[in-house]
Amino acid sequence: MTSRFKIIFSGPLGAGKSAAIAAVSEVSPVHGEGAAAGPSPANTRMDMDFGAMRLGDGSTVHLYGAPGREPLEATRDILTEGGVGLILLIDSSRNDPLADLAQFVAGFERFIASTGLVIGVTHRDLSATPALDAFADKLAAAGYGAVPVFEADPRDRRDVGILIEALLSLIDPVARA
Amino acid sequence: MKDRRVVRICHAGMEEAEVRRFEVFVRHVENVECRLVDEADADVAMIDTDGELGTYLVRAHRMLFPGRPIIHVSAQGSLGRDALSVWARKPVDPRAFGDAVARALTVASPPVGHGGAAPGAVRRASALAQDRNAERTANLYVGTMSDIDVRDPAQRERASYHAGNYLQGLFESARRFARENGTAAALLHRQDRILTLNANGHSYTTSLDRRSLRSLALIPLVRQDFRIVVGSAREDGPWHPATPLLWELALWAARGRIPFGVPFDAPVRLLRWPNLTRLALTPDAIRIAGLWSGHPTSLLLSARALQVPQRHVFAFFSACRALDLLRLEDAPKNLPASAQPHPSRESASRGLFDRILDKLPGRTSGDAQP
Numbered sequence: 053m054t055s056r057f058k059i060i061f062s063g064p065l066g067a068g069k070s071a072a073i074a075a076v077s078e079v080s081p082v083h084g085e086g087a088a089a090g091p092s093p094a095n096t097r098m099d100m101d102f103g104a105m106r107l108g109d110g111s112t113v114h115l116y117g118a119p120g121r122e123p124l125e126a127t128r129d130i131l132t133e134g135g136v137g138l139i140l141l142i143d144s145s146r147n148d149p150l151a152d153l154a155q156f157v158a159g160f161e162r163f164i165a166s167t168g169l170v171i172g173v174t175h176r177d178l179s180a181t182p183a184l185d186a187f188a189d190k191l192a193a194a195g196y197g198a199v200p201v202f203e204a205d206p207r208d209r210r211d212v213g214i215l216i217e218a219l220l221s222l223i224d225p226v227a228r229a
Numbered sequence: 230m231k232d233r234r235v236v237r238i239c240h241a242g243m244e245e246a247e248v249r250r251f252e253v254f255v256r257h258v259e260n261v262e263c264r265l266v267d268e269a270d271a272d273v274a275m276i277d278t279d280g281e282l283g284t285y286l287v288r289a290h291r292m293l294f295p296g297r298p299i300i301h302v303s304a305q306g307s308l309g310r311d312a313l314s315v316w317a318r319k320p321v322d323p324r325a326f327g328d329a330v331a332r333a334l335t336v337a338s339p340p341v342g343h344g345g346a347a348p349g350a351v352r353r354a355s356a357l358a359q360d361r362n363a364e365r366t367a368n369l370y371v372g373t374m375s376d377i378d379v380r381d382p383a384q385r386e387r388a389s390y391h392a393g394n395y396l397q398g399l400f401e402s403a404r405r406f407a408r409e410n411g412t413a414a415a416l417l418h419r420q421d422r423i424l425t426l427n428a429n430g431h432s433y434t435t436s437l438d439r440r441s442l443r444s445l446a447l448i449p450l451v452r453q454d455f456r457i458v459v460g461s462a463r464e465d466g467p468w469h470p471a472t473p474l475l476w477e478l479a480l481w482a483a484r485g486r487i488p489f490g491v492p493f494d495a496p497v498r499l500l501r502w503p504n505l506t507r508l509a510l511t512p513d514a515i516r517i518a519g520l521w522s523g524h525p526t527s528l529l530l531s532a533r534a535l536q537v538p539q540r541h542v543f544a545f546f547s548a549c550r551a552l553d554l555l556r557l558e559d560a561p562k563n564l565p566a567s568a569q570p571h572p573s574r575e576s577a578s579r580g581l582f583d584r585i586l587d588k589l590p591g592r593t594s595g596d597a598q599p
């Protein structure tokens with residue numbers, strides 16, 4: 053028996069959501085207005101990203117992202133419906149990446165509480181700070197426990213694969229990706 | 230038509246300039262066609278054993294490639310010779326080297342050297358795991374130890390190691406030295422500087438190539454040959470972050486074992502995830518981390534729940550422990566194994582954990598497994 057998982061990518065403007073989905077998707081990543089064919093969210097006129105990949109056991113992972121310029125409240129419910137977890141990409145070269153983290157975690161609070169959360173810290177080639185521990189500390193202080201926090205270049209297939217695999221391992225460590 | 234036999238050769242302990250000379254040199258070897266290849270693909274290893282670290286290079290290579298003949302190239306004689314070693318006396322000319330290769334092939338078993346024509350494995354186009362499959366199976370971090378029966382003290386001992394006997398422990402001591410003294414710390418082997426850590430212990434520089442460093446890290450060290458002294462922070466770089474090195478030093482020392490004294494039955498909790506995109510990724514590391522961050526689980530039960538070799542779990546544990554990312558919870562006292570551990574999250578996780586337990590052989594749940 054195989055399964056289908058839906059994973060959400062979110063994060064601030066330009067954090068690398070579209071790049072991440074494009075890096076791992078085995079179908080041409082769909083984006084652009086009205087791109088609502090197949091399993092992508094119907095009736096949306098937003099510039100959503102959609103991608104899909106197949107796991108070793110035959111399961112399919114669907115990857116969804118929404119543009120950072122849209123208000124989170126406008127996209128969140130469409131995005132998260134049926135989702136098994138959230139990959140939050142935080143651009144470490146922006147002004148206050150820790151505030152970005154806090155804002156997005158708060159925005160997805162209810163979704164995260166019942167699913168899984170992984171943080172990908174992007175643009176490390178442009179900024180080596182804040183330290184990963186600062187992100188982890190902030191999450192721990194907010195009561196989220198040991199959240200996976202990784203440096204990731206969203207353009208790199210291997211990095212994005214590790215983010216996805218970590219998320220799946222939180223949901224079900226016993227399954228093999 | 231006469232076939233020239235193709236022999237794939239790797240080297241250790243040679244400087245880059247030497248390697249280039251050696252490449253030219255092997256073209257003139259008679260009777261066999263030598264090809265310089267990566268160490269994973271070689272039929273025969275060639276190791277210059279005259280350097281200060283020669284003995285570590287040989288022993289590490291033997292540990293990683295137990296069945297591979299080694300040509301010891303030395304002016305002084307062969308170091309730590311075993312049945313798979315031959316000696317080529319320096320200076321070596323192409324004829325003598327050809328002879329050494331021929332001897333190496335005769336001591337090898339099963340026969341090697343019939344070209345590298347093994348058909349490349351057809352890789353199924355799938356999934357995120359694909360890129361890393363090769364990395365995982367080819368990786369040298371988890372050793373080859375088979376699962377142990379922890380009721381047997383001898384087997385428990387076999388699955389344990391003392392970090393202090395390895396480069397890992399020296400590195401940790403050097404870091405402590407640097408932090409306590411507020412100075413850079415240099416690790417010396419006899420008179421040679423092996424590596425220097427900066428004053429906060431966050432970065433290091435080394436004179437060794439990666440393979441030599443690995444050889445040193447794999448083998449218990451002769452402690453009296455090593456010293457830690459005040460180093461110079463102005464050492465010519467390049468300087469690298471210390472954490473990925475310590476992670477690897479722990480993996481190399483542990484080779485699929487755990488530090489002495491760690492209980493096999495205490496639930497392991499992951500406090501922080503290692504930065505797995507930038508650290509050496511060991512087999513099943515992500516799944517083990519996922520288990521330990523949500524459901525503290527003992528080393529033994531983790532291997533059974535995930536259906537992976539114990540050495541995968543032990544290796545990942547040792548590396549995480551070196552980075553101080555774990556906590557051991559109290560081992561259950563007088564409880565049957567089936568009573569531990571408790572899932573820390575509710576509802577959604579419970580179904581998962583039940584499934585883990587269901588997968589374990591010898592469980593009391595209805596449909597027992599063979």
Ligand SMILES: Nc1nc2c(ncn2[C@@H]2O[C@H](COP(=O)(O)OP(=O)(O)OP(=O)(O)O)[C@@H](O)[C@H]2O)c(=O)[nH]1
Pocket residue numbers: 063064065066067068069070071072118119120121174175176177178204205206207
């Ligand atoms: N240097 C660098 N560039 C990156 C990195 N990650 C993404 N980029 C680039 O940053 C730009 C924005 O990336 P996108 O993938 O479009 O970001 P996004 O999150 O989809 O952005 P919005 O949809 O506008 O919110 C692209 O040019 C990427 O190639 C990184 O880690 N380093």
Ligand SMILES: [Mg+2]
Pocket residue numbers: 069070071101118119120
């Ligand atoms: Mg985008």
